[in-house]
Amino acid sequence: MSDIDVHHLAAAYALDALDQRERAAFEAHYERCDVCRADVLEFRGTMAEVAGALSTPPPPSLKDRVMADIAVTRQLSPSLVAPVPAPTGRSRGSWAMLAAAAAVIIALVVGVVAFNGGNDDDPFNDELAAVLEQPDSRMIELDNQSDLDGMFKVAWSPSMGKAVLMGENLPVAPDGKAYELWLISGDQSMAMYVLDTAGDGQVHRSVPTPAEPTAWAITMEPVEGSAVATGDIMFIAEV
Amino acid sequence: MGVLRPLRARHPEPVSVDPDDIVGALLLRAGRGDQSAFGELYDELAPMVHGVVLKVVRDPAMSEEVTQEVFVELWRLAARFDGTKGTARSWASTLAHRRAIDRVRSEQASRDRNDRDAQRAVAPHDVVAAEVETTLDVARVRRALAQLSDLQREAVELAYFGGHTYREVAVLLGVAEGTVKSRIRDGLIRLRDELGGEA
Structure with missing residues (x-):
């Protein structure tokens, strides 16, 4: 999908009128597009007014249920990362199961994986769509803490045990170095993949998730990959 | 590790x-x-x-x-x-x-909601005007919606209230996807201008 096409999706996005694949493509685009971000904010403000005109008080009993719920619901910490609305399902039951399973899973260091950056007909798009179609899928943009350009997003589904990584606009790694993806689960960091930006600054990669991620991170490592991170965190998102 | x-x-x-x-x-x-x-x-x-x-x-x-x-x-x-x-x-x-x-x-x-969807498409109605209370805000939103062309309003309403994707809206209205995309965009710009900066 070209950038021009993506720009035109801002209005439909603000109305939640994109299917999941287009939603993901647009979200990957708009965080770094000032025009689209401004459009979406404005359109959402407009629709908030329309929403106000729909006002219908819920039954009074609902407040008691909500207040009872929140009293036993932990709040997320302020984020260092801009939250990206993710398509979410109702059931989170599988998370607990996965966390238990993760305790016995040994992470693998996977060697250098060379692959081509994505293009419009990339089968990666189907992999991304398959993940996003899961009711428990999440998507998050990693906060860029480096001095370099570029962005990463990760979408994953615990029930599928699979994640897809999207990188855009990435500078080529210095000679002998490469980006490496880490899945952080509790106090464990698992080396996932060494990433090759293939010269066009894009990374499209699907990876298994051997454990429940509590954060995703990218560091710069020697090109053969590290089992233990040696570089500074360049991109990070807490889940 | x-x-x-x-x-x-x-x-x-x-x-x-x-x-x-x-x-x-x-x-x-x-x-x-x-x-x-x-x-x-x-x-x-x-x-x-x-x-x-x-x-x-x-x-x-x-x-x-x-x-x-x-x-x-x-x-x-x-x-x-x-x-x-x-x-x-x-x-x-x-x-x-x-x-x-x-x-x-x-x-x-x-x-499969196709049957109901098809009916809705045949007789799109002014969803907001039909159901809202008569407050000033409501009147303002209603006036703003009335400034949209029929196709703009139908596209915005089917998407926002109907929960349809723009591709689905295109099928419901029997027009090209590109047309729906631009009608939604034009419609929202119009709405935004009509509602002004009073958010």
Whole structure:
């Protein structure tokens, strides 16, 4: 999908009128597009007014249920990362199961994986769509803490045990170095993949998730990959 | 398998809200765990949130569930509200709509709604005008919607209230996808201009 096409999706996005694949493509685009971000904010403000005109008080009993719920619901910490609305399902039951399973899973260091950056007909798009179609899928943009350009997003589904990584606009790694993806689960960091930006600054990669991620991170490592991170965190998102 | 170094924010930014944004101020307090502030926030936002959810989901019992989910989510995410990215009210309506849409689409995946959808497409009606109370805000929104062309209004309503993707709207209205995309865009720009900066 070209950038021009993506720009035109801002209005439909603000109305939640994109299917999941287009939603993901647009979200990957708009965080770094000032025009689209401004459009979406404005359109959402407009629709908030329309929403106000729909006002219908819920039954009074609902407040008691909500207040009872929140009293036993932990709040997320302020984020260092801009939250990206993710398509979410109702059931989170599988998370607990996965966390238990993760305790016995040994992470693998996977060697250098060379692959081509994505293009419009990339089968990666189907992999991304398959993940996003899961009711428990999440998507998050990693906060860029480096001095370099570029962005990463990760979408994953615990029930599928699979994640897809999207990188855009990435500078080529210095000679002998490469980006490496880490899945952080509790106090464990698992080396996932060494990433090759293939010269066009894009990374499209699907990876298994051997454990429940509590954060995703990218560091710069020697090109053969590290089992233990040696570089500074360049991109990070807490889940 | 190693442990990454502790995380540091490179640019820690103080949470801020527009001083005129009362709802935002409540959300800020709620983000620090203030349940009574959240109760006030609920009173401010519940009619709007429930109105959006009910409009999209339609089933009253299911709508209550979704409204409840939306508020628990607002509580969970309160500390992550960023006043520089729109008002709290706008954030809440976005979240409410997204949750309602997600629910409708997951229900739809297990049920064929084609017949009902087709009927709706044959006789699109002025959904807002038919059901809202006669307050000033409502009159203003109704007037704004009336400024849209028929196709713009139908496209926006089928997408926002009907929970259809623009591709589905194209099928419902029997026009090209590109046409729907641009009608939605034109319609929202028109709405925005008609409603002015009074958000």
